[in-house]
Amino acid sequence: MKADVTRALQEVRHLFVDDGSLAAFAIVLIAFVGGGIKLLGLPPLWGGGLLVVGLAGILVESLQRASKAGKKR
């Protein structure tokens, strides 16, 4: 029963986070863009573009890391 509960808790965590770095980079980027728009007067559309390009870059970086980790094994 303990194993079931542990497994359930792990599954809940994995609902949003598989690769911790990807999740952390994404949150930092969103905070950065939000700060840029709200505090530094970054034009909102530029902020939107930055969000799209930045998240695409973060995904590519995560995939690159996964492929390298695969090669090392």
Place this chain on the structure above:
Amino acid sequence: MTLPLATLLPVILSAFLASMVELTEAFTVVLAVGVACGWRPALLGTVGGFVILALLVAILGPLLELVPLALLEFVIGVLLVLFGLRWLRKAILRAAGLLALHDERVAFAHETAALTRRSHGGRVAISGGLTAFNAVLLEGLEVVFIVIAVGAGRGMLPYAALGAGVAAALVLVAGAVLARPLSRVPENALKFVVGLMLTAFGIFWTGEGLGVVWPDDNLSLLGILVLFAALSAGAVRWLRPHRRAQLKVVK
């Protein structure tokens, strides 16, 4: 208020496809419990899981109506970005051959063997019931999150729920008729599409929450989707040579 089909369709479709994937996985586990431990614990665990899910929806639904739209869009957008990127990353790695494809027959065999190993002693029913309960609750939690995420805030919750409901009915009917794992559901392809849709929704709503005014709502959403689809297709081609000889079986 009548919503245009171009707005409704992505919401219904993403809820339907995501629910199809999650409920197919839950069905496999419930079936394994039924075969290995008997149908009584399988059904009790399933009903228990559905009751908790129903309570969650009943509590969360009215609460979400109280949250200001911009804040709701932002929070849900960020969660959708994390959720969608996670699905998309896994789908790309699977399509590139770096992770093993999910196979319901393998999952069923694995789950049945594990349950049979644990079934020595008098706790067969409890263990089986808990396994079915966990599967329904956890996979259902993802369905509830997706339905709320794509539907809340803009009056589209009933449409998202409709998509999920149709998927649930299809899985239940197909499962009851076939009485074996639904391995012909193209889960990996569906996960790819859902990952793309959720990521696009997530970026769009996070942007709106931050004050971004996207040029032509639906066109921008489609643009983000197409961009990530092209990027993902490119990533699969780029990663294929890195494929390992030994595939790691996940989940």
